Amino acid sequence: MKEQIASVVFGMMLALAGQVIAADDPLQSLFSKADKVIAEGTNMKLMRTELEEATKIFLMNNAAEGVTPVTDAKAMEQQILHELVFSKLTALRANTEDKSAAYKGAKEGYENQRARYSNARAFDVRIAAMGITTNAFRKRLYDEVLAKGVMLREVGTQVVIVDAVVRKFYDDNLVRWTTPEQVRVSQILLSTRNATTGAELSDADKAAKLQVAEGVLRRVLAGEDFGKLMAQFSDDTDTKNTRGEYTFAKGTMPAEIDRVSFAMQPGMVSRVVQTDLGYHIIRLLERKPVKVTPFEELKVVIRTAMLEEEAAKRLPDYYARLCKDAALKVHLEEK
DSSP states (O other): OHHHHHHHHHHHHHHHHHHHOOOOSOOSOSOOSSOOEEEEETTEEEEHHHHHHHHHHHHHHHHHHTOOOOSOHHHHHHHHHHHHHHHHHHHHTOOHHHHHHHHHHHHHHHHHHHHTSSSHHHHHHHHHTTTSOHHHHHHHHHHHHHHHHHHHHHHHTTOOOOHHHHHHHHHHTGGGGEEOOEEEEEEEEEEOBOTTTOOBOOHHHHHHHHHHHHHHHHHHHTTOOHHHHHHHHOOOGGGGGGTTEEEEETTSSOHHHHHHHHHOOTTOBOOOEEOSSEEEEEEEEEEEOOEEOOHHHHHHHHHHHHHHHHHHHTHHHHHHHHHHHTTOEEOTTOO
């Protein structure tokens, strides 16, 4: 739902930008050398250097994410300009509670973003690829959270989401709150593909691999340590550091692996299982039953998301009112 809300907000901001900007001349170049006021209103000014910096960050972030390059530079610039104006105008209306909540929200957002990377260095490199420092990235998060918070406070108070509506949304989307049955297994894989090229091995080499797999299985069944045998024989590089362990839901693995894994009970070891990848020996460690997250744990999240969605529908009128109250003037065509 949050992705849908972001899409709605993005689209409305872009559409409104076309209504507010009166620039007719095509851009002579993407970036200028001189700094000028390109938008101004009561107690606020937006400089061209601010817009250019935000545009560079936008382009570098898209490049780092592998997003298709922007073809309409003017529309892109209009969109970014109005995002900056919106941020500045809402910041002027922020109270102490808004700022405190934005600081907390930005900190949580920063930590969540960083947690997606294997280490702090990888995260710093990703931020650097956007052309900014980590402190600048924190400030951008703060500005975004603050603008959203002010809007929700001023617009959201006009929206009422009753309990029955929240409950109906939960019931209608039960599959979204359901974690399917899963198993946690450990495997030893004898690959039948070339480790460098990925090409399939010859029949003779496959037969030799099968003999090794059957020998390893006999040692497992005789009581030898599964983890040590995995470290010695397994070709599964993806799970070498986790002792061959991984967790998966029913229906997400090759059919034979899926069938065998979900047919076992914890502690059991499979026969040698053949797939296109090679020969597998699977030990079942744990079965995880289907889990449905209770309504009580989700109702606040659902209500907030629904509130944001309804508030987003009112964004064009809200932004137009902010611009009118600030007597906003835009000079984007000036370089």
